[in-house]
Amino acid sequence: MLLPGERLVARGPYRYVNHPNYIVVIGEIAVLPLCLGLPWLAVVFTLLSSPIKLMMDRLVCADGGNPDPTLTDGKDAALAKQIELDGWSYPRHLSGRSFSVIVHGDVSGAADVRRSVSDWLRFMKLTPAGAASEVDRYIGYWEPYATSHQAFDDDKAMQDEVRNAARSLAEAVAQKWFGACAEPGETLTEPRRK
Incomplete structure (x- = not known):
């Protein structure tokens, strides 16, 4: 204040x-x-x-x-x-960078949180790093908290999805670094800056 x-x-x-x-x-x-x-x-x-x-x-x-x-x-x-x-242009300092979002939960809301974060990053003109880069899953759905760590340890597919999201992000960053990955529409003028 x-x-x-x-x-x-x-x-x-x-x-x-x-x-x-x-x-x-x-x-x-x-x-x-x-x-x-x-x-x-x-x-x-x-x-x-x-x-x-x-x-x-x-x-x-x-x-x-x-x-x-x-x-x-x-x-x-x-x-x-x-x-x-007076006319600040709202420059998007991270525009064009890639992102990956992984959200897990044990009851509800994982998809909504992932979608909200992804939408916010897209609004700022960041780019998802491919289909594997956005993951939302439930682990130990409605199971006791006492066993939730074990449920995560046992969920090898979720662990592989997290690895794939990280790999997808690494690939996107490498492609952009070497100029091999252009974002479609990146030269278009935005009608609304904010």
């Missing part, structure tokens, strides 16, 4: 994180394991969450919704809004 007439803090730890809540979340991730007397788990969870947070920040900005911070003196929200209203 930003009070009217105030600027976002861009010094101290906020030079490195975009929102004070991120520091709170990192603290929350660390506090639960510490309360349970598991300091090593606090470190592991905190370290594991950081790359995920950075990836999500990059994806949220990937459709160009945030003006270039060099134009806004870092974090001047009013200036960023004005740049957008």
